[in-house]
Amino acid sequence: xxxxxxxxxxxLAGISKRFGAVAANRDVTLAVAAGSIHGIVGENGAGKSTxxxxxxxxxxxxxxxxxxxxxxxxxxxxxxxxxxxxxxxxQHFMLVETLSVAETVMLGAEGGALLKGGLAKARAxxxxxxxxxxxxxxxxxxVGDLSVGLQQRVEILKALYRGAxxxxxxxxxxxxTPAEADQLFALLRALKAQGRTVILITxxxxxxMAVTDxxxxxxxxxxxxxxxxxxxxxxxxxxxxxxRHVLLRVEKPPRERGAPVLEAVGLSCRDARxxxxxxxxxxxxxxxxxxxxxxxxxxxxSELLEVLAGLLQPTRGVIRLDxxxxxxxxxxxxxxxxxxxxxxxxxxxxxxxxxxFSAAENAIxxxxxxxxxxxxxxxxxxxxAAHARAAFAAYDVRPPDPALSTAAFSGGNQQKIVLAxxxxxxxxxxxxxQPTRGVxxxxxxxxxxxxxxxxxxxxAILLVSVELEEVMALSDRILAMxxxxxxxxxxxxxxxxxxxxxxxxxxxxxxx
Amino acid sequence: MSAAPxxxxxxxxxxLVPLVxxxxxxxxxxxxxVGIGENPLEAxxxxxxxxxxxxxxxxxxLYYATNFIFTGLAVAVAFHAGLFNIxxxxxxxxxxxxxxxxxxxxxxxxxxxxxxxxxxxxxxILAAAAGGAAYAFIPGWLQAKRGSHVVITTxxxxxxxxxxxxxxxxxxxxxxxxxxxxxxDFPAQVLLTPMHRLLAPLxxxxxATPLNTAFLxxxxxxxxxxxxxxxxxxxxxxxxxxxxxxxxxxxxISPAAVTMIAMAISGALAGGLAVNEALGVQHRLVLDFTAGxxxxxxxxxxxxxxxxxxxxxxxxxxxxxxxxxxELSFDKPTITRDMVVVIGxxxxxxxxxxxxxxxxxxxxVLGRGGMG
Numbered sequence: 001x002x003x004x005x006x007x008x009x010x011x012l013a014g015i016s017k018r019f020g021a022v023a024a025n026r027d028v029t030l031a032v033a034a035g036s037i038h039g040i041v042g043e044n045g046a047g048k049s050t051x052x053x054x055x056x057x058x059x060x061x062x063x064x065x066x067x068x069x070x071x072x073x074x075x076x077x078x079x080x081x082x083x084x085x086x087x088x089x090x091q092h093f094m095l096v097e098t099l100s101v102a103e104t105v106m107l108g109a110e111g112g113a114l115l116k117g118g119l120a121k122a123r124a125x126x127x128x129x130x131x132x133x134x135x136x137x138x139x140x141x142x143v144g145d146l147s148v149g150l151q152q153r154v155e156i157l158k159a160l161y162r163g164a165x166x167x168x169x170x171x172x173x174x175x176x177t178p179a180e181a182d183q184l185f186a187l188l189r190a191l192k193a194q195g196r197t198v199i200l201i202t203x204x205x206x207x208x209m210a211v212t213d214x215x216x217x218x219x220x221x222x223x224x225x226x227x228x229x230x231x232x233x234x235x236x237x238x239x240x241x242x243x244r245h246v247l248l249r250v251e252k253p254p255r256e257r258g259a260p261v262l263e264a265v266g267l268s269c270r271d272a273r274x275x276x277x278x279x280x281x282x283x284x285x286x287x288x289x290x291x292x293x294x295x296x297x298x299x300x301x302s303e304l305l306e307v308l309a310g311l312l313q314p315t316r317g318v319i320r321l322d323x324x325x326x327x328x329x330x331x332x333x334x335x336x337x338x339x340x341x342x343x344x345x346x347x348x349x350x351x352x353x354x355x356x357f358s359a360a361e362n363a364i365x366x367x368x369x370x371x372x373x374x375x376x377x378x379x380x381x382x383x384x385a386a387h388a389r390a391a392f393a394a395y396d397v398r399p400p401d402p403a404l405s406t407a408a409f410s411g412g413n414q415q416k417i418v419l420a421x422x423x424x425x426x427x428x429x430x431x432x433x434q435p436t437r438g439v440x441x442x443x444x445x446x447x448x449x450x451x452x453x454x455x456x457x458x459x460a461i462l463l464v465s466v467e468l469e470e471v472m473a474l475s476d477r478i479l480a481m482x483x484x485x486x487x488x489x490x491x492x493x494x495x496x497x498x499x500x501x502x503x504x505x506x507x508x509x510x511x512x
Numbered sequence: 513m514s515a516a517p518x519x520x521x522x523x524x525x526x527x528l529v530p531l532v533x534x535x536x537x538x539x540x541x542x543x544x545x546v547g548i549g550e551n552p553l554e555a556x557x558x559x560x561x562x563x564x565x566x567x568x569x570x571x572x573x574l575y576y577a578t579n580f581i582f583t584g585l586a587v588a589v590a591f592h593a594g595l596f597n598i599x600x601x602x603x604x605x606x607x608x609x610x611x612x613x614x615x616x617x618x619x620x621x622x623x624x625x626x627x628x629x630x631x632x633x634x635x636x637i638l639a640a641a642a643g644g645a646a647y648a649f650i651p652g653w654l655q656a657k658r659g660s661h662v663v664i665t666t667x668x669x670x671x672x673x674x675x676x677x678x679x680x681x682x683x684x685x686x687x688x689x690x691x692x693x694x695x696x697d698f699p700a701q702v703l704l705t706p707m708h709r710l711l712a713p714l715x716x717x718x719x720a721t722p723l724n725t726a727f728l729x730x731x732x733x734x735x736x737x738x739x740x741x742x743x744x745x746x747x748x749x750x751x752x753x754x755x756x757x758x759x760x761x762x763x764x765i766s767p768a769a770v771t772m773i774a775m776a777i778s779g780a781l782a783g784g785l786a787v788n789e790a791l792g793v794q795h796r797l798v799l800d801f802t803a804g805x806x807x808x809x810x811x812x813x814x815x816x817x818x819x820x821x822x823x824x825x826x827x828x829x830x831x832x833x834x835x836x837x838x839e840l841s842f843d844k845p846t847i848t849r850d851m852v853v854v855i856g857x858x859x860x861x862x863x864x865x866x867x868x869x870x871x872x873x874x875x876x877v878l879g880r881g882g883m884g
Contacts, residue, residue, distance in 0.1 A: 020875070311761055334764030343762070351762045356755045361748070366763040368748045377744045 007070030009034035009166055009197040010055070015064035017050055024050040025061070026221045032166075032214075034069070037188055037198040039208040039229070042218035043241055043440035044411050048201050051218070052168050056088045057081040068166075087159025088168040093151055097144030101154055102126055104143050105161045122161065129160055133190050148296070149180035156187070166197045173207060177296045178468065178501035185211040205234040206469070217241055242441050249473050250448045253456075257476065258287030260323075261460040262308070262341070262429045267317035269303050269484075277303040278314065279484045285429060285460040290451065292475030292492070293464045294500050300484035301464040302346055305433050308462070309343040310336045321429070337366060342422040346433030346464065352418045353406055360388035360402035363421050395420040396446065412443030419447060423454065430454060433464045448474060468497060468504075482506030524874055526822065530815050530863060532870045534829065537862035541855040548846055555840060555847060562839025563832040569839070571707065571721025575793070577831030578723070581730040582784030583809025584816060584823040585737050586644075589781060590662075591818050592741055593774035594754035599651060599666025600782040600806025602673030603644040607783030608790050609677060610643020611636045612685055612797040615698040625701050632701035633791065637729070640787050641780040647673065648779020649772060656768035662775070674800070681799055693799040704792040724792035726784065733784060734820040740777070741820075750774050782806060808856070815863035826863075833859070 008031040015028040025047045032038040042048045054061045057075040066073050068084050075081050081088070095104055106115075106122040126139045135153050143154060152172060159167055169188075173181040188198050188211055200212060208215050209229060217225045217240040225240050238246050262285040269278035278300050285291055293301050306312035308319065310331040319326045321339060330336070333343070345351040353362050364373055364384055373387065374380045388402035395416045397409070406414060415435065422430065435451065436444040451474060455461055465471050471478055475492045480503030488503040542552035563573045583600045590597035597603075614636045618625055625632060651665035680686070681693035688696075704725045708718035741747040752760040753770040760767050789801045808830055815829070816822025837852030862870075 309762075332764060333762060337764065345762055350756070351758045354752055354756045354759050357751070365752070365759065368745055368752075368763065368765075374745065377746060378739075379743055379745055379748060381743070 006034060007067070008032055009036075009069060010199075011067040011070070012051070012055070013065045013067070015051065015054060015061045015066075017054060017059060017061050023221050025054070028064070028218075028221075028223045030216055030223060030226075032197055032199060034197050035192060035195045036213040037192050037200060037211055039200045039202065039212035039215035040218065041201075041203060041205065041208055041215060041237060041241060043203070044438050045220075045440075046218040046241070047221040048218055049170065050221075052088070052170065052199070052201060055081065056086060056168060082162050082164070085163055085165035086168065087162060087164025087166070089152065089155045089159060089170065089172060091171040091174060093155055095143050095151055095154060098142065100140050100142055101137060101146075101157075102139040104154060105139075105158050107158075109162060125161055126157060129157055132194075133187060135187070148175045148298070149177070149183065152176070152184065153187070164196070166199070167191065168199045168201070170201045171203070172200070173202065173204065174466065175297055177505045178497060179505055181207070205237050208237065209234060219243060238441055244442070246441050247445050250445060250452060252452055252474065255288055255456060255476070257289040258458060260284050260286050261321070262462075263320040263323075264308065265318050265320075267304070267307055267314045267319070269300075269307055269312060269314045271303075277484050278307065281317070281481075281484070281486055283462075283479060283486065285462055287428070287460050288455055288458045289476045290455050290461040290463055290474050292471035292478045293462070293481055294468055294471045294478050295464075295466070295481035295504050297466050299481045299504075301481055302433070303484070304481070305343070305346060305431050305462070305464055309333060309341070309345075309431055333366065334369075337425070340426070340428035341431070342425060342427035342429070343431040344418055344422050344433060344435060346437070348414055348418050353414060355405075355407040355414075357406055358403050359392070359397070359406050359409065359417055360385045362406050362417055363388040363391055363402070365421065367421070367425070391420040391424055392417075394424070395450075410440070411438035412440045415439050415447065416443065419450060423450065427454075427459055430459050430461045431464075432461060434466065435463070436465070436467065436470060468500060472497070472500075480504050521878070524878060525871075526817055526819065529870050529874055530817065530822065530826075532874060533815070533862045533866070534859065536866075536870065537855075537859040540862070541858050544851070544854060544858070545847065548851070550844060550846055555844065558843050559836035559840045560832070561836075562843075563836030566719075568719040568721055569835055571718065571723040572838075573828070573831040573835040574727055575722040575724075575788070575831075576834040577827045578727045578730045578788045578792075579785050579805040580808060580812045580827035580830045581734060581824060582781055582788065583806050584812030584827050585733055585784075585809075585820065586778045586782035586806075587809050587813035588816065588818040588820070588823055589737060589741070589750070590774055590778040591813060592747075592754045593750045593770055594757070595652075595655070595771060595774060595778075596663050597648065597651075597666055597775065597778045597782075598663055598807075598810065599648060599669050599779075600785070600809045601802045601804070602666070602670035602806075603647045603779040603782035604785035604802045604806055605670075605673040605677050606647035607640040607644035607779075608786035608797045608801060609680060609685075610646075610783070611640040611702075611786055611790055612695045612698075614639030615702050616685060616695070618702060619696075619699050625699055629701035632699065633704060636698070636702040636791055637787050640783040640791070642783075644779040644781070644783030644786070645776040646779070648775045648782065652772040652775025655775075656771040670806075677799060681797065685797075687796075695797040697796050698791065702791060703795055704787070706792075722793040724788070726788035726792040729787065730784060731824075733781060734824050737781070737823075738820040746773070782809070808860075811860035811863055815859075829859075830856070 010032045012028060012030040015025050017025040028051055040048050053059050057077045057080050060076055066075055073084055075084065102119055102122045105126060106118050111118040123139045130137050137150065137153055143151060172184060176184060191198055202208060212229045215227050215229050216223055217237060219241060265282045267278050267281040268276065271277050281304060295301050303312060307314045310333045321341065349355055354365065373384050385402045389400065392400040397413050397416045435447050439447065451461060463471060463474055472492060472495060478490045478492055478495050478500065479486050480488045480500055482504055483506055487506050490500065545552040545555050563569050586600050587597055618632050651662045651669060654660040654665050655662045678693060681695065685695050687694055707723040708720050710725060711718060741751065749765045749770050752763060752765055753767045757767045785802060785805050790797050794801065812823055812826040812830055815826040833856055841847050841849050841852055
């Protein structure tokens with residue numbers, strides 16, 4: 001109605017933030033129009049999370065200005081952010097599983113010493129919000145009983161209940177099936193239609209293209225570009241993120257698979273609480289093929305990897321290596337390694353590395369008894385360092401400094417240390433979990449090439465990844481997992497995302 | 513990134529932070545001294561002179577430091593495996609009993625003592641180490657196999673060891689006809705030579721102090737622990753289990769086995785306290801010879817950052833405090849032994865519990881210096 005354009009919902013100008021010697025944000029400028037969906041992409045460590053933490057009041061910027069709807073504001077705590085109409089949905093949910101949805105939503109906004117009034121208000125408001133956005137959520141259900149997708153909706157409702165006009169979502173689809181992700185995007189569009197503003201932080205370019213109106217790219221703490229989504233493309237965004245041209249998908253020439261190497265028959269497993277995490281899983285891994293496991297995180301893939309790697313004992317089932325059944329005593333990581341079964345664990349920082357150690361010491365983890373690294377009970381620091389220097393040169397680990405603490409390396413370089421360690425030992429079977437989680441795009445290309453080269457050299461590879469694109473790009477065969485069961489098998493060249501998504505959701509059980 | 517620990521250069525982490533802690537502790541201790549109407553500078557001078565101002569003072573200081581090196585290393589080794597061994601007192605007590613049993617057995621073999629007397633002391637020392645190791649193995653086993661936390665079990669086993677020592681000294685291995693709970697004197701062949709007598713043939717004349725060859729053993733233990741932790745495959749396994757048990761399992765290292773081995777080594781080192789006190793100074797086993805050295809070892813290990821060099825320096829500092837404190841309370845009756853204990857307590861508080869406080873401060877100062 002007025003000719004003057006309304007001020008942007010959020011305008012950041014000259015935001016800088018240092019942590020010690022590291023400039024996490026340098027002179028960052030960002031404007032997000034009210035009633036739009038804005039994406040922020042960038043590699044790990046590009047400063048996206050820091051920027052959003054500044055906006056949400058976890059940190060205060062060293063310099064720069066925040067304007068909300070044109071008004072300069074100081075945001076010194078999440079409470080300030082909420083008061084300014086900013087809500088955030090974290091990657092790791094901040095929910096209390098033993099409370100009901102209404103109680104969780106009310107948390108921190110109870111409105112008095114007695115809960116009754118606040119609870120009634122929360123329930124009424126929740127019912128209204130659920131109806132308005134078509135969210136099927138029962139205010140009295142226990143949070144712990146909800147699926148991950150529904151828990152995320154509770155997080156969003158929590159923000160809306162606090163009057164969020166501006167909603168920040170940090171990597172929201174990491175834990176969702178493709179179908180759940182589509183539902184989330186529909187919700188975001190509905191929020192936009194209501195005039196609310198959404199900021200979506202992600203590293204998945206596909207999502208940026210699918211749902212955002214505008215997108216900003218960050219690299220090394222700086223804002224390198226603002227794009228209108230409709231006029232840009234994934235390759236252009238990837239290039240802006242990395243600063244050079246990258247191949248988003250490596251080429252995979254066809255290859256005849258060889259003899260079966262690793263076979264699992266009827267593997268079942270229970271966790272400490274007695275619930276079944278693996279149910280009758282059978283699979284065969286042939287030499288020279290990559291078998292990908294597609295599944296939403298937490299559906300038994302981790303347990304499958306750990307059982308095959310000898311870290312977890314199955315309750316039932318047998319594993320054959322080279323046609324011979326592995327006895328319980330043989331299912332030990334050290335013995336399996338000696339027989340050529342190597343394992344790149346899903347969570348390198350929790351299992352694959354000792355981050356407090358030097359890089360050289362991590363480059364021998366699992367091989368610490370190798371006579372090459374010392375004499376008798378003694379270890380030779382010189383030989384360990386020389387070994388690491390050679391490995392780091394071959395795998396382009398940066399910085400190539402064996403004495404540096406492993407925690408000081410970026411995610412991609414940490415992963416290269418693990419990769420170098422396991423691959424240089426000439427595995428015959430390689431179990432790979434989340435090879436590119438938290439790894440920047442440039443390193444992803446490198447890792448994918450290495451895995452394909454191994455497959456071409458005749459190694460049998462089992463690939464577990466929550467990135468469906470990655471599974472589809474690398475695998476020869478794809479197995480979908482849901483609820484600890486293998487729900488289907490597809491040849492990679494005949495698989496499509498919708499079909500796999502249905503298998504991953506275990507559609508036979510749950511007609512969603 | 514939000515909860516990143518404060519990153520410091522190594523020299524700052526290993527030297528500057530402990531120094532700042534010690535300085536702050538001395539400042540607070542100085543305020544306490546002012547509070548009771550004494551001059552803190554004068555008190556400090558008296559303390560230092562008492563500890564380091566004479567050959568006799570140095571001898572006592574190093575004798576105390578010997579105890580702290582052993583108990584500090586005991587805590588440090590367990591700490592590298594991620595275990596908090598609070599049981600130094602109990603392990604040293606059982607080590608003392610082990611040594612006493614070995615001495616009793618040796619006394620019963622006069623033929624062996626006269627023929628191969630030079631083996632007697634090593635046998636008694638090994639018996640002490642074995643006693644300490646066996647007694648620390650129990651909580652290690654309980655932790656590894658049953659999940660009972662070592663902090664709880666070691667501290668409870670301290671009481672069991674103390675009670676056992678009373679029983680054994682009164683009823684089984686005690687001196688007959690004595691009202692004191694103590695063993696008969698050990699045979700002369702097992703005793704460790706006092707330093708003043710060891711060095712006398714070389715023309716070095718030292719006053720008589722309790723300092724004995726156990727001090728040399730302690731220095732040897734410092735080197736041995738450094739080798740173990742940073743230069744052996746076992747040390748690598750211990751550090752891996754301590755830093756990341758999941759990664760240890762992934763690497764084929766059994767956290768349970770390492771837990772038991774590390775506790776046994778820790779207990780054997782705590783046994784060094786019995787070697788110094790029983791074989792080196794008192795020449796018999798008396799009740800409560802551990803006298804809290806085992807607990808101070810925790811502070812020594814924390815202050816020394818678990819590194820043998822740091823443990824050695826921290827042990828020396830506590831040795832100075834013990835010896836100088838004794839002299840100080842002698843010269844200044846208003847500053848009692850209890851006051852010196854308070855000063856030691858402040859030091860422990862700052863070095864152990866408030867470590868993080870100064871890390872942040874130091875990081876802030878260094879960060880600003882680096883940017884400007």
